Amino acid sequence: MKIKIINHSLIQHKLTLLRNKNTNAKDFREYLNEISRLLAFEVLRDIKLKQIEIETPIQKTKAKVLNEKINLFPILRAGQGMVEGFLGVVPNAKIGHIGLYRDEKTFKAKKYLFKFPKDAKEESLNIILDPMIATGGSAIEAIKFLKKENIKNIKFVSIVTVEEAINKINQKFPDVELITCAVDQKLNQKGYIIPGLGDAGDRIYGTK
Numbered sequence: 001m002k003i004k005i006i007n008h009s010l011i012q013h014k015l016t017l018l019r020n021k022n023t024n025a026k027d028f029r030e031y032l033n034e035i036s037r038l039l040a041f042e043v044l045r046d047i048k049l050k051q052i053e054i055e056t057p058i059q060k061t062k063a064k065v066l067n068e069k070i071n072l073f074p075i076l077r078a079g080q081g082m083v084e085g086f087l088g089v090v091p092n093a094k095i096g097h098i099g100l101y102r103d104e105k106t107f108k109a110k111k112y113l114f115k116f117p118k119d120a121k122e123e124s125l126n127i128i129l130d131p132m133i134a135t136g137g138s139a140i141e142a143i144k145f146l147k148k149e150n151i152k153n154i155k156f157v158s159i160v161t162v163e164e165a166i167n168k169i170n171q172k173f174p175d176v177e178l179i180t181c182a183v184d185q186k187l188n189q190k191g192y193i194i195p196g197l198g199d200a201g202d203r204i205y206g207t208k
């Protein structure tokens with residue numbers, strides 16, 4: 001199992017608030033946004049830099065600035081809830097959208113949209129966002145779309161997942177870095193993560 005687990009105390013605290021079934025949609029969105037911003041800070045820790053020359057009030061000096069294009073790929077709907085947090089840290093990132101929903105009976109991911117910024121085909125860092133990786137079907141489809149378009153340097157950032165899904169993704173795409181906040185026990189018969197946090201899309205948008 002190859003995965004980076006971000007177990008920062010602040011993130012774990014906010015994740016507990018997300019998991020709690022008494023958290024309403026408004027608060028759920030806010031906590032997800034806060035976690036995403038904290039995650040972005042970790043995920044972008046080693047983003048490429050270049051040196052430029054600037055002048056401080058005292059003298060000329062060389063200093064570092066960001067030197068990597070960043071594209072965010074939220075998987076709709078739930079991944080959209082992580083975009084604002086990332087943009088809080090890298091406001092110039094471009095956004096591609098991956099529209100997928102999971103068939104409730106077969107758990108197979110069905111595509112309804114794929115639109116990406118053209119920068120993604122150039123040298124760039126491409127971050128797929130989805131709070132939940134359960135069977136791994138949606139994550140695998142999303143990575144496949146990017147790879148089919150020759151989009152490289154892919155990271156996948158989630159909030160909760162399970163070991164089984166990580167192993168599946170690692171096996172298919174060993175070059176894709178997976179980042180999460182928690183690896184839960186397993187899936188129930190309906191394909192939901194146990195204990196998980198329920199249906200992330202429904203909780204964000206109040207649709208159930």
Ligand code: PRP
Pocket residue numbers: 075076077078079100101102103107109130131132133134135136137138139165191199200201202
């Ligand atoms: C959820 C979640 C993931 C997917 C994970 O989305 O946001 O995309 O399920 O499940 P998997 O790993 O078994 O594929 P869902 O399909 O419910 O769509 P929604 O975000 O529109 O509710």
Ligand code: URA
Pocket residue numbers: 078132133134191192193194196197198199200201
């Ligand atoms: N999708 C979700 O939103 N939650 C789960 O637990 C599994 C799939």
